[in-house]
Amino acid sequence: MTAAASAPLIALAGIERVFRLGDSEVHALRRVDIDIAAGEYVAIMGPSGSGKSTLLNLLGLLDRPDAGTYRLAGRDVTTLSADEQARVRSERIGFVFQSFHLVPRLSAAENIALPMTLAGIAPAERAARVAQALRDYGLENRADHRPDQLSGGQRQRVAIARATIMQPAVILADEPTGNLDRATGDEVVRLLETLNAQGVTLIVVTHDAALGGRARRQLRMEDGSLQHDSARA
Amino acid sequence: MRLPDLIRFARDAAGGAPLRTGLLVLAMSIGVAAVVILTALGDGARRYVMNEFSSLGSNLVIVLPGRSQTGGFNPGNAVTSTPRDLTIADAQALLRAPAVRRLAPLVVGTSEISFGGRLRQVMVAGTTAEYIEVRSLKLAQGRFLAHGDWGRGVAEAVIGARIRDELFGVEPALGRLVRIGDRRFRVVGVMAASGQGLGMNTDELVIVPAALAQAMFNTNTLFRILVEATGREAIEPAKRQIAEIVRLRHDGEEDVTVITQDAVLATFDRLLGTLTLGVAGIAAISLAVAGILVMNVMLVSVTQRTAEIGLLKALGASAGTIRTAFLAEAAMLSLAGALLGYGLGQAGAAIIRQLYPAFPAWPPDWAVIAGLATALLTGILFGVLPARRAARLDPVQALSRR
Numbered sequence: 082m083t084a085a086a087s088a089p090l091i092a093l094a095g096i097e098r099v100f101r102l103g104d105s106e107v108h109a110l111r112r113v114d115i116d117i118a119a120g121e122y123v124a125i126m127g128p129s130g131s132g133k134s135t136l137l138n139l140l141g142l143l144d145r146p147d148a149g150t151y152r153l154a155g156r157d158v159t160t161l162s163a164d165e166q167a168r169v170r171s172e173r174i175g176f177v178f179q180s181f182h183l184v185p186r187l188s189a190a191e192n193i194a195l196p197m198t199l200a201g202i203a204p205a206e207r208a209a210r211v212a213q214a215l216r217d218y219g220l221e222n223r224a225d226h227r228p229d230q231l232s233g234g235q236r237q238r239v240a241i242a243r244a245t246i247m248q249p250a251v252i253l254a255d256e257p258t259g260n261l262d263r264a265t266g267d268e269v270v271r272l273l274e275t276l277n278a279q280g281v282t283l284i285v286v287t288h289d290a291a292l293g294g295r296a297r298r299q300l301r302m303e304d305g306s307l308q309h310d311s312a313r314a
Numbered sequence: 315m316r317l318p319d320l321i322r323f324a325r326d327a328a329g330g331a332p333l334r335t336g337l338l339v340l341a342m343s344i345g346v347a348a349v350v351i352l353t354a355l356g357d358g359a360r361r362y363v364m365n366e367f368s369s370l371g372s373n374l375v376i377v378l379p380g381r382s383q384t385g386g387f388n389p390g391n392a393v394t395s396t397p398r399d400l401t402i403a404d405a406q407a408l409l410r411a412p413a414v415r416r417l418a419p420l421v422v423g424t425s426e427i428s429f430g431g432r433l434r435q436v437m438v439a440g441t442t443a444e445y446i447e448v449r450s451l452k453l454a455q456g457r458f459l460a461h462g463d464w465g466r467g468v469a470e471a472v473i474g475a476r477i478r479d480e481l482f483g484v485e486p487a488l489g490r491l492v493r494i495g496d497r498r499f500r501v502v503g504v505m506a507a508s509g510q511g512l513g514m515n516t517d518e519l520v521i522v523p524a525a526l527a528q529a530m531f532n533t534n535t536l537f538r539i540l541v542e543a544t545g546r547e548a549i550e551p552a553k554r555q556i557a558e559i560v561r562l563r564h565d566g567e568e569d570v571t572v573i574t575q576d577a578v579l580a581t582f583d584r585l586l587g588t589l590t591l592g593v594a595g596i597a598a599i600s601l602a603v604a605g606i607l608v609m610n611v612m613l614v615s616v617t618q619r620t621a622e623i624g625l626l627k628a629l630g631a632s633a634g635t636i637r638t639a640f641l642a643e644a645a646m647l648s649l650a651g652a653l654l655g656y657g658l659g660q661a662g663a664a665i666i667r668q669l670y671p672a673f674p675a676w677p678p679d680w681a682v683i684a685g686l687a688t689a690l691l692t693g694i695l696f697g698v699l700p701a702r703r704a705a706r707l708d709p710v711q712a713l714s715r716r
């Protein structure tokens with residue numbers, strides 16, 4: 082392992098996540114240790130039920146581990162209050178979901194602006210940034226369309242625009258191409274990779290070996306444990 | 315979240331489920347409209363009665379036979395059995411009281427009036443020439459009863475406007491002979507149409523000399539003596555003097571009740587004010603029902619928008635922001651319902667006023683303000699539980715739901 086000059090952006094140490102369903106316990110994550118530096122492109126792979134989504138949710142502060150620490154940019158975020166975690170999500174993390182998760186009643190532009198609206202950013206600034214994003218993602222003439230008037234690829238582009246609009250340090254994508262055909266999926270992946278090339282840390286969960294292979298680093302999960310880390314191989 | 319964004323967000327969310335939103339606004343508006351219309355009716359009744367009594371005449375003191383125990387006016391014992399007749403002579407004796415300006419005895423009964431083959435039931439009031447002044451009434455045609463001996467009376471009648479129309483139509487009424495009961499009277503005057511009137515509407519009244527009315531109804535006693543005091547400050551002295559004179563004439567027995575218009579007004583004011591309040595309370599129950607509906611609708615909304623709430627959390631919304639957004643939505647729906655209901659209620663009251671011009675169906679300000687405030691408050695209060703439930707949702711589970 083090469084000695085990192087600076088502290089990693091993400092440092093997970095001894096992370097455990099146990100779901101209790103009545104009497105039975107499901108160890109979704111067991112003693113997971115991962116360091117991810119700023120600007121990395123990481124694919125998380127593994128069979129269904131191996132804990133990939135659980136890991137991603139923890140990284141996105143949507144869930145708390147039962148044990149272990151998570152340091153984001155040197156700061157222990159596991160002990161933060163719910164409101165402080167919301168702040169961190171707002172400022173540092175962008176999510177891209179398999180099923181897009183756009184708000185159906187809002188237009189494409191409004192969906193893209195949503196994180197800024199929630200954060201209370203001034204309307205003028207919002208409008209400027211949304212206009213830029215619409216141009217960047219080729220959605221200029223779709224601004225006023227609602228999600229049900231968009232194709233799957235367009236929806237995922239809106240979702241990516243929304244994930245990046247707050248200029249987060251990390252983008253977490255859970256099966257971002259799972260609901261798309263191959264051509265559109267490739268297009269979406271290229272968009273994400275462009276973001277990574279601009280310095281955004283990109284973490285993608287995928288079943289698709291080809292897609293996983295494009296990442297510079299692969300993590301392989303099995304039964305809640307980290308089985309293989311291409312950076313440590 | 316900025317306030318304008320919050321409002322737009324809540325509005326869009328409400329607009330996204332038009333049926334749900336419409337039902338809720340409707341329920342809330344019905345509640346508020348009920349408050350506005352019912353209190354308009356209640357307060358209208360109060361004002362109507364107040365008006366009527368005020369128009370009875372000024373500085374009025376009313377003497378009625380029979381003793382009322384409470385001393386105050388009570389509609390229940392206004393008609394009591396009479397131990398001793400209150401006679402025309404008693405009435406005349408009251409003129410000796412220095413605080414009395416004038417007075418008119420009143421005998422009341424129903425009879426039939428007929429002219430030229432037309433016949434109808436009428437209320438007959440037997441009184442004297444002073445009646446028109448004591449009650450501040452107006453004549454349309456002719457003259458009122460002639461002054462003269464109260465114990466006799468000439469067979470003359472003054473008829474109400476409505477009676478005139480029904481009996482004579484376009485023909486002149488003055489000077490005609492009509493039959494009332496089994497006596498013939500000459501019509502000497504027609505009262506001006508009042509359009510309204512409490513108890514004794516002069517429009518459908520036939521006024522004859524008191525002595526003749528007593529003979530017609532075979533009675534010696536009076537229904538009332540209407541006394542006009544010399545001034546406002548003379549009302550209380552007049553009351554005392556009247557009671558004293560009657561007591562002396564009735565062998566020391568206080569067997570009449572003397573009431574003042576103020577006492578009557580105060581009692582009716584209290585009575586009808588309480589009625590309005592009660593009616594407002596009943597209407598407020600419909601607001602509480604609307605509040606419970608708000609809660610259910612918002613709970614359904616939270617359930618249906620679970621995935622959206624999870625998303626908002628993932629995008630950085632704090633629990634507080636989500637709580638505020640849902641509360642804002644509940645408050646906006648309640649406000650919309652309240653305003654709509656206010657409009658409906660005012661329109662309803664206006665229609666009532668249109669249909670019954672004599673009835674002042676104006677909702678009182680306090681009721682309108684209380685109605686609107688209750689609507690908003692219940693809306694927000696019942697919105698708290700759903701809003702908190704939304705804010706507490708686990709984002710991971712919320713997102714996994716579709």
Ligand SMILES: Nc1ncnc2c1ncn2[C@@H]1O[C@H](COP(=O)(O)OP(=O)(O)OP(=O)(O)O)[C@@H](O)[C@H]1O
Binds near residue numbers: 100134
């Ligand atoms: N909320 C929960 N309650 C109980 N068990 C859960 C919960 N969430 C996840 N699990 C369990 O934890 C394990 C890991 O789930 P996870 O969703 O992380 O798998 P995954 O690797 O993302 O699978 P997939 O590829 O199918 O999406 C599974 O056995 C799952 O059943």
Ligand SMILES: [Mg+2]
Binds near residue numbers: 133134135
């Ligand atoms: Mg998964």
